[in-house]
Amino acid sequence: MSISTKKQQAEQAAAKYGFTVEKRRELTELKAILWEMCYEKNGARVLWLEREEENQTFAAAFKTIPCDDTGVFHILEHSVLCGSEKYPVSKPFVELIKSSLQTFINAFTFPDKTVYPVSSRNRQDFLNLMDVYLDAVLHPLCVSKEEIFRQEGWHYELTEGAEELTLNGVVYNEMKGVYASPDTLIDSELNKRLFPDNCYRFQSGGAPEAIPQLSYEQYTAAHRKFYHPSNAWFILDGDVDIEAVLEKIGGAVSGYDRQETDAGIPMQSPVSPGIQRITYEIGEGEDGVSRMLLAKGWVYGRFDEPEKVLACRALGQMLCSSNDAPLKKALLENGLAADVEFSERGSILQPCAFLVVRNTTPEKEKEVWDTVQRTLEELAEGGLEHERLKAVLQRMRFMEKEKEAGGFTPGISNVLKMLDSCLYGGDPAQQLCLEQPVSDLIHKVEEGYFEKFIRENLLENNHCASVALEPSAMVGKENRERERRRLEEVKKGWTDREKEQVIQELVRLRQKQMTPDAGEKLATLPTLSLSDIPEERDTIPQIVKEMEGRKVLYHPLETEGIVHIAYYFSLEDMTPEELHALTFLQTLLGQTETEHFDTLSLQAELDANLGRFQTGTDVFDVKGNLNLCNPYFAVYVSVLQEKLEDAVRMTDEVLNHSVFHNSSYIYNRIRQFAISMENHVLMYGDSYGSMQAAAGFSAPGAAKEAMRGISMLRWLKQKEKNFAEEGEELVQELERLCRRVFVKARVTLSVTGHISGQWTSKLLSVLPDGKAPGQRPEYALSGPAKRGLLIPAQIGFAVKGGHLGMLGAKRNGAMLVAAKILSYGYLWDNIRIRGGAYGTRLSVSQTGEVMFTSFRDPDAAASLNVYDGAGAALRKLCESGEKIERYLISAVASIEPLLSLRQKGMQAAENYLAGVTEGMRQKEKKEILHTTKEELEQASILLDKICAEAAVCVLAGAEALDAAHILPDERESL
Structure with missing residues (x-):
């Protein structure tokens, strides 16, 4: 199809479904065309980066402005994917994973936005994913079913005859795990002090002590206010069927009139609040000497100054990328720290730079800051090595040309880059095309641009704040005791009737969690069929x-x-x-x-x-x-x-x-x-x-x-x-x-x-001839062992597993299908939904390792017991009338991830080194596509045997290790 024909079709589709094309322009650097559209009735905005890319990407994004630390938008991010009016199943997100060829499916909460992205190489699959996500964000069941909020956010747990009241909830437990890291404390405290007057002072993910303050009424009000087409961006990337896509978006938003949403973010005026002192948790047996952390943050620019953001990124490499980089070297060689990091924090209205100094002492604190000041002064006076700086920028220019996207697909990366500017009223192409700004910076090196940057944005910047973190072996215990007393006071304040109400609310929640979705509800979800899946895997030429x-x-x-x-x-x-x-x-x-x-x-x-x-x-x-x-x-x-x-x-x-x-x-x-x-x-x-x-x-x-x-x-x-x-x-x-x-x-x-x-x-x-490898060492294998690792955290991880080879078995397609069935069925329902853990899965590695794992888990002991029932759960499914075709599709998706050209070469090479032939690859896919329930029953027996002779490893605090029956001689400290 010619370019002019595609242009005409897109314009006709826009007009047909109520959209106005506001701008269309070519981005030669990306070999793409950027379309900007608006839905006239309510102002919903559509961006489409049209390019020759088979992996099609869609994202629904909303500007979400927190006003406290309760994590309301994080809980909404989880909750809207727990069923919608059109798709009234309890976990459509999981059901999609079971039955889709998706190359990416997730959702993200940022400090000022919430994004719901999906992508797929299959056109019908892409449209199916879009349809479910559109209904999820605009018409979720969570705003009428409080149990979804309680499950994903927080709820009290009290059972008949129990003395202790506890808290649970997926986001609550996730954030307890996040706050185990001192880096989270650094970010949180610096943001509070740098942005006292706007939304960035709040923890958008939710602070564990604040999450239980969120009421259901506040939660539903936040959805009504912010999850509206007038406050939405619908973003597309790739070679999409634009008429089908605009028909779906237009249909989803057509019932809404324009709504004024107060989602503005005021610019923070410069503040210099000085230093904040807090403590962070280390293990009770750990040595806290020389474990102090110091950090400083500077707000140095605006979202629409990409040159400054790139300059700050390059300076980070110059100042601290190696131990001989000038700022890091100055602190290390004087014995003032063990490590130093300088990073640029963008993707917000006012980007920041953070300096973190690790493992120092209170006695050295003044000298640390004096050294930082002195070193930056010397560099600002002409101490930067210009050739090194140009080299850093050359590497950045190469990365822009290569267009690898880190842990994201290129489409998801493009979506996030567009939001980094358009969310604040800027040009959506600003962050997409950075080769020229990097080139401009190379020419400015000799003009003293970077010395001036250090002077103006670090040394003379009066918008800055500092934090000092002291290690404490007691703070974790004190926090847990404070939480226990708070819950005790809450319980004491209840009448008998209120206690009974809490008990019954938990009973009802558990009943709802244990009630499977009816077949007719599951049937509402759009799915691919096995006939949509090619039998052969794509080959990488080698x-x-x-x-x-x-x-x-x-x-x-x-x-x-x-x-x-x-x-x-x-x-x-x-x-x-x-x-x-x-x-x-x-x-x-x-x-x-x-x-x-x-x-x-x-x-x-x-x-x-x-x-x-x-x-x-x-x-x-x-x-x-x-x-x-x-x-x-x-x-x-x-x-x-x-x-x-x-x-x-x-x-x-x-x-x-x-x-x-x-x-x-x-x-x-x-x-x-x-x-x-x-x-x-x-x-x-x-x-x-x-x-x-x-x-x-x-x-x-x-x-x-x-x-x-x-x-x-x-x-x-x-x-x-x-x-x-x-x-x-x-x-x-x-x-x-x-x-x-x-x-x-x-x-x-x-x-x-x-x-x-x-x-x-x-x-x-370049390589000398050398000698070929000698005799391989034989490893002394201990077999199944039980281990506990004490970590300073209120949340843990539970692992149980073994090896198929110990049973005379090998990885095959049926085992991969079994892993999908259990990960997004039995394990998800029992460990994440009912147990409150942030994540859980069963994995089967290429080498035959079979591992049950949980992630940010409040009850590791319970999870270990759940693993033991996996084989029986798989047999129960096989004995039921449930069809397994959707799981086969999901298993295929797991072995065919989206890869960059470089990654394709690496994958082919590593298959060769691993002895994985093209015939084996094709055989595995066919095994998946033709897996039978009989084969799954055989896999279930293998899982029983693995659990019976499994190794166990739990990483958690002492109480969790006790509950998991990890004996004192089976544990060690981090």
């Missing part, structure tokens, strides 16, 4: 060649002049201790000095010439032998074709000439890695628990745990503690491992894009 005795994997995809290179070095003969050291080495390469470059000049070279230089690790199994595995150390390089010579030169420099003789640098990196991992465990304990459990059953599990799990954290802490005695030995080990690992005899090379054989040979030539 040509396997041999060059200089090594395998080279070519992926001839059209990457618009970018070449993605990956070196995979076999670690199959490495011991767990060596894997620890290699994981640490991964954090150093490209960050530490080399024979020819100091740290900053190395980073300047990498940034100026390469789009990406990253490292990573992965582990694959050895088919048929649980005691053996194939770990790999990966080096990823992305570069423009004209810069391939620089890719060869700099890969050689980093892999063959890195030096580690700076002992203070190595020591600081160990401390920083340990701090980062500790914070990560608090947020993602389910992942660490899974690695702990898997380590007892297979060599791949043990190797992953050694590289990424709690044992890696233990190794870091031990090296930090004993560095004076063991530091030199560690340095020698790192140097030895570099010489041993980065050799041609260990490598498999992957190339995505277009490249000649001559360049491939050059990429291999």
Whole structure:
């Protein structure tokens, strides 16, 4: 279809369904056309980024302005997806996941907006998702069914004969988990002090102590006020059927007249409130010495100043991206901190910059701030290295050209970028096209732009605030005791009749939660059929060649002049201790000095010439032998074709000439890695628990745990503690491992894009020949074990699992279908809906690990018991008359995620390394599509056996570990 025909059809569709096209313009940088439309009757706005992209994206977004810390919009975000007038099922969000090929489905609460995005590559699926989301946000059942609010927000729990009154609710428990992180406290406190007069002072997600103050009346009023088409943006991305889409949006909003919604955000006038002192929780057995955190925030601009936002982002890299960056170096070398971070906080009306100084002491506080002031003064007076700054900006320009979107699909990323400006009355294209602003900044480096930025926006900025966080082993216990007393007082204030009413309200809530949706209600949801799903999986082109005795994997995809290179070095003969050291080495390469470059000049070279230089690790199994595995150390390089010579030169420099003789640098990196991992465990304990459990059953599990799990954290802490005695030995080990690992005899090379054989040979030539891997170590596997990890948090994580190989079984399509059925059925209903945990799932890994997990869970012990009933629940479904086709569709979606071109090359290469052939990939999809109830019953028996002989790992506070029967000798502190 010609461009003019598509334009005419879109304009006709807009007019047909009540929309006015206000603007249409070409965005050459994106090869896209941006349409801006308005629904005349009520002012609902539509943005469409029309581009040749099969993954179609839709989002409904509302400007939502909190007026307190109760988290009303976060609770609404959860609640509107619990049924609507047109689709009156209890959990349409989950039902969609069961029966859709969606590539993204979720919802987000931001400080000033709530966004409901979905995407799919299947046209009918996309329209189905749109239809459900439109009805969900405009006509949710939650505004007439209070039990939805109680389930997702908060409710009292009191049972007959019980003495103790407790609180529960999905968002309530989620935010208790979020507030376990001191970083959340930093953000919350700085925002309160920087924005005392507008909505940013409030915690839009909800503060745990404030959530129970929210009444149902306030909640429904918030929906009436803000969830109206006059306050809505409907945003589209990709090659959508615009007539079908506008028909759906127009139909959804046609019944609404225009409504004035007071959703304005006043600009915050500059304030300088000084420093706020608070405490944060550490474990009772933990050492609080040198654990003070200091932070400062500056409000430096407006949403419509993208150049300033980009400049601030670049300055963050300049000031603190490495230990030799000037601001971080000034604090580290004087022993004033263990780590320093500088970040830009955008996506709001007035962007901020935050500086966080980790692990200092009260005695050093003044010196910390004096050093920050002095260093910034020196930099503002001409101390910035301009070539390094230009290099940082060159890397940013490459990332804009590459258009990778991090954890989002490109369509979702585009939606959020448009909202970053249009929400405040700005140009929706502002954040979409940033290559030119970055180029402009490169030219301004020599004009003193960045020195002026430091002077005006950091040193002389009178819109700033500071916070100091002191560690406390008692604050968590005090908070819990305060909550217990508050609930005790609430209960004391009730009459017998009121107590009985609370008891009966809980009974009614449980009854509603335990009542399955009627078949006729489920039938209202639009679904795909199996006939809509192709039998064959898409293939990623991969040509396997041999060059200089090594395998080279070519992926001839059209990457618009970018070449993605990956070196995979076999670690199959490495011991767990060596894997620890290699994981640490991964954090150093490209960050530490080399024979020819100091740290900053190395980073300047990498940034100026390469789009990406990253490292990573992965582990694959050895088919048929649980005691053996194939770990790999990966080096990823992305570069423009004209810069391939620089890719060869700099890969050689980093892999063959890195030096580690700076002992203070190595020591600081160990401390920083340990701090980062500790914070990560608090947020993602389910992942660490899974690695702990898997380590007892297979060599791949043990190797992953050694590289990424709690044992890696233990190794870091031990090296930090004993560095004076063991530091030199560690340095020698790192140097030895570099010489041993980065050799041609260990490598498999992957190339995505277009490249000649001559360049491939050059990429291999940087590696010395070296020796092939020696004998693999056999891992001593402990089998099922019960472990508890004490963490300073009011919420926990529960893991139970095993390995199919222990039962003589393998992963197959039926097991993947079973995982979907249970994750979004039995587990969801019992652990999330009734138990109040934020999340739960059953996963089956490529290597055969089967793991039940819960996430931000108020009752880990109950979840462990729920897992044991999974097999029986699966059999019950098989014995019922329920059809399983929708679960098959969902399982297909899980094995066919949306990938960028670079990720496609990586996926094909990793399949090759894992021994996953194209035939195996196709076979797995066919197994899924043809799964029978008989096969699911067989899977249920395997799940029974796994639970009977499972490993258990619970990460929680002492009371939760007691309840889960984790004995004192089975637990350890973080």
